[in-house]
Amino acid sequence: MTKAIEAALFLHLLGVAVWIGGMVFAHFCLRPALGDLAPQLRLPLWEAVFARFFNWVAGAVIVILLTGGFLLAQFGGGHAAWPLHAMAGLGIVMMLIFGHIRFGVFPRIRRAVQAQNWPDGARAVGTVRRLVVVNLVLGIVTIGTAVLSRGF
Numbered sequence: 001m002t003k004a005i006e007a008a009l010f011l012h013l014l015g016v017a018v019w020i021g022g023m024v025f026a027h028f029c030l031r032p033a034l035g036d037l038a039p040q041l042r043l044p045l046w047e048a049v050f051a052r053f054f055n056w057v058a059g060a061v062i063v064i065l066l067t068g069g070f071l072l073a074q075f076g077g078g079h080a081a082w083p084l085h086a087m088a089g090l091g092i093v094m095m096l097i098f099g100h101i102r103f104g105v106f107p108r109i110r111r112a113v114q115a116q117n118w119p120d121g122a123r124a125v126g127t128v129r130r131l132v133v134v135n136l137v138l139g140i141v142t143i144g145t146a147v148l149s150r151g152f
């Protein structure tokens with residue numbers, strides 16, 4: 001393995017750790033801990049958390065895409081093992097879902113918090129929660145697919 005491939009794999013896995021680890025923390029630790037707070041406190045807090053976390057995810061997505069594209073080219077491009085193409089496909093679906101969360105749903109949370117419209121805000125946070133579960137499942141399947149590619 002060349003140094004460039006090692007460096008790309010290192011950054012690729014760092015990006016994956018930030019994204020998947022952040023989703024695990026938000027879903028399994030932060031969400032249940034905030035469950036009892038009144039919406040007036042809970043929703044502005046979610047808005048502030050998401051504003052920061054989504055910047056980290058955007059950075060991770062760029063790193064994963066660049067390093068993944070580079071690695072795919074090194075591992076044969078169009079002729080690479082099918083699990084690598086499956087990883088790329090699943091990764092792109094995850095990125096599209098993130099784009100929808102960031103640019104479709106998150107602005108609804110912002111608007112609801114500004115207008116103090118708590119029912120709308122709670123609905124939008126619920127949508128983020130469901131989409132994060134989908135991305136978490138896809139992320140775990142993608143990691144499994146990536147490891148599977150070793151056998152090909």
Ligand code: HEM
Pocket residue numbers: 009012013016020064065067068069070071072073075084087088089090091092094138139140142143146147149150
């Ligand atoms: C555009 C999207 C992506 C592309 C093109 C891509 C491509 C690649 C390539 C070519 C490798 C090297 C495989 C090897 O070392 O044998 C790799 C490794 C890996 N990728 Fe991705 N990837 C993408 C997205 C993702 C995502 C979203 C995840 C996880 C959620 C992920 C998880 C991994 C893991 C865990 C490895 C290490 C596998 C190993 O070395 O056994 N990748 N990726």
